[in-house]
Amino acid sequence: MSDASGLVLPKNYLLVVAAALVDRDGRLLVQQRPEGKPMAGLWEFPGGKVDAGETPEAALIRELDEELGIDVDHSCLAPACFASDTLGERHLLLLLYVCRKWGGVPEARHASALRWVRPVELHGLAMPPADKPLIGLLEALV
Template sequence: MSAPSPGKLPKTSLFVVAAALVDRDGRLLVQQRPEGLSMAGLWEFPGGKVDPGETPEQALVRELAEELGIDVEQACLAPACFASDMLGDRHLLLLLYVCRKWHGTPVAQHASALRWVRPVELHSLDMPPADKPLIGLLEALI
């Protein structure tokens, strides 16, 4: 993770939410970013941008429905940790929630692929820089 140069603040901030969906076997769901998007081919936790007027939890419920076709209740989202990184001239703040209960079967609506992996397997995946620091915490939690 990189910080802006001293005395130089990022032009804008980007607030992003993501979910560590945990199945009954203790595996996590990751999705592969599709071609045509920045960081195409990288594996990430499902989620997305927080729109103006949304709470992080509202945004994550909406994103999981749009990206995976699953329904999640806000009460089932447990705040876990965050990551902070520079993304070009923007500051990225990623809020990660753990979720163990949802309705429906996840389907890749916008991703190239989905994979269920053990937390230790995350180390071998090519992931965005903001996601990498979250792996150790997830190993300890799951």
Template structure:
């Protein structure tokens, strides 16, 4: 098995895509992780895992449809920033896209709650460790 320089098996890299949905008022949508899931109760950007053989952009469009019931075209995904963090024997690569255009009204299908917040307010929310470093860069983009 191939290993990275950090000693993590290369097949154990977990690629996750997430969206910073930005409304007309400059607010960002976050969702609260449900009970029974890892990091339950924390607020996060909506998205999910990239499946084997799937590209990041189609994966994010699929995840936003499943999680929020909205339709997002790949052309509306603007790469914003990323985070890279070791999680036990795996390594998380989180790709964040800014999204300003979608169809439908976001609904909490797989989350406890949804919340629209100003980028500055994200600092006060309990968020997963990988999401926290993205806030400052997101503030600068919006």
């Protein structure tokens, strides 16, 4: 797989982007994976797969519109960190961005529920393995 920068990833890699949406009170938005999806019931940061030929930022803007109905400008996405995890035969590379400004009110279009939480509360949520290493950084950033 190759992205717009020409980076070539092995075929078994899955490139995913996610956003740590931070509200004015310093809370983060997490969404619950719906029934019928892998890892159903777990809480995660909104985002999704990067399509072929798509930049990570373009993919995240698209995913946030599709999943939450919000409008995000490229300039409002700050790269924060990444996580790496094995998913069966594939390897997940998750790029996390912090976003503090968007248009619209997030709604659960593809999730069972949405929840605003303080960074420290993330430790008590059931989350996918790739999301857990991001919690400490978010506690420091927010």
